[in-house]
Amino acid sequence: MKGIAKSFIACAFLLATQLAHAQLTGFYDVGPNSSDDYPCLSCSTGIFNAINQNGITGNVIIRITGNLNSEDGVIALNDYGNGGSILIAPNGPLVRTIAYNGTTPGSIIDLNGADNLTIDGSFGGVGKVLRFVSSQPSRPLIQVNNNAKNITIKNCLL
Numbered sequence: 001m002k003g004i005a006k007s008f009i010a011c012a013f014l015l016a017t018q019l020a021h022a023q024l025t026g027f028y029d030v031g032p033n034s035s036d037d038y039p040c041l042s043c044s045t046g047i048f049n050a051i052n053q054n055g056i057t058g059n060v061i062i063r064i065t066g067n068l069n070s071e072d073g074v075i076a077l078n079d080y081g082n083g084g085s086i087l088i089a090p091n092g093p094l095v096r097t098i099a100y101n102g103t104t105p106g107s108i109i110d111l112n113g114a115d116n117l118t119i120d121g122s123f124g125g126v127g128k129v130l131r132f133v134s135s136q137p138s139r140p141l142i143q144v145n146n147n148a149k150n151i152t153i154k155n156c157l158l
Contacts, residue, residue, distance in 0.1 A: 022054060023054050023055045023056055023057040023083065024047075024050060024051055024054055024055070024056045024057075024060050025056060025057045025058035025059070025060060025083075025084065026058070026059075026060065026061070027061045027063060028047055028060065028061070028062050028063070029063050029065045029091065030046070030047055030062055030063065030064055030065065030068070031064060031065030031066040031067075031068065031096075032065075032066045032067065032068070032069075033065055033066060036065055038050065040068055040070065040071055040072075041062070041068065041071060041088070041098070041109065042071050042072065042073050042074060042075050042076070042077075042108065042109060042110070043070070043071065043072050043074060043075065044074055044075060046075060047062055048075045048076065048077040049075045051077060051080050051086075052075065052076075052077070052078050052080070055080050055081050055083060056080050056081070056083045056084050056086065057083045057084065058083065058084045059084045059085050059086070059087070060084065060085070060086045060087070061086075061087045061089070062086065062087065062088045062089070063089065063090070063091035064088065064089065064090045064091060064096045064098070064130060065091050065092075065096075066096060067096060067097045067098075067099070068096070068097070068098045068099065069097070069099045069101065070099070070101050070102075071098055071099060071100050071101070071102075071108050072100070072101075072102035073100060073102065073106050073107055073108050073109070073110060074102075076106075076110035076111070076112035076145075077109070077110065077111050077112060077114045077117070078112045078113055078114060079112070079113035079114060079115065079146075079148075080114060082115075084116070085116035085117065085118070085150075086114070086116065086117045086118070087117075087118045087120060088117070088118070088119045088120070088130075089118075089119075089120045089121070089122070089123070089130070090121065090122075090123050090129045090130050091123075092123060092129075093123045093124075093126075093127065093129060094129060095129045095130075095131055095157075096129060096130050096131065097131045097132075097133060098130070098131070098132050098133075099132075099133045099134070099135070100133070100134040100135060100136065100139060100141075101135050106139075106140075106143065107139065107140040107141060107142060107143035108132060108134060108139070108140075108141050108142065109132070109141065109142040109143070110143045110145065111142070111143065111144045111145065111148045111151060112145045112146050112148070113145065113146035113147060113148050114148050114151075115148060115149045115150050115151075116149075116150045117148075117150070117151050117152075118151075118152040118153075118154070119142070119152070119153045119154070119156060120152075120154055120155055120156075121154065121155040121156035121157065122154075122155035127155070128155045128156060128157050130155070130156050130157065131156070131157035131158075132156060132157070132158050141158055142158075
């Protein structure tokens with residue numbers, strides 16, 4: 001009986017490890033709500049870190065559900081391979097603000113070799129409802145590094 005229990009625990013651990021490192025695909029909500037998948041883009045618990053750790057397979061759509069008032073720019077979005085593309089866009093017609101309120105050097109959004117990414121500040125192709133702001137005027141808002149290709153930033157308030 002003990003052998004079966006140990007085997008079960010080992011299988012459960014392997015399954016949990018595989019699920020924890022599954023590549024991302026589909027829709028992800030990022031925002032301040034408890035129902036959101038991630039609380040931020042570039043903080044240590046944000047979706048950029050999850051993409052860097054796991055990669056993507058297929059297209060990823062990141063929906064900004066509310067104001068992100070504490071982006072710290074700690075985690076850059078690195079090259080995630082050739083598995084698809086990423087779209088960052090608001091999930092509604094109200095203005096969403098992505099704000100830097102930290103002290104680390106760099107930018108709010110650092111695209112470090114990430115390819116095939118679009119930041120579209122419109123909702124349903126209408127308006128400009130995604131705003132980037134920084135408490136430090138000399139800090140870049142969005143930075144593209146290390147041969148990142150096919151980057152589109154449109155309809156945003158900068």
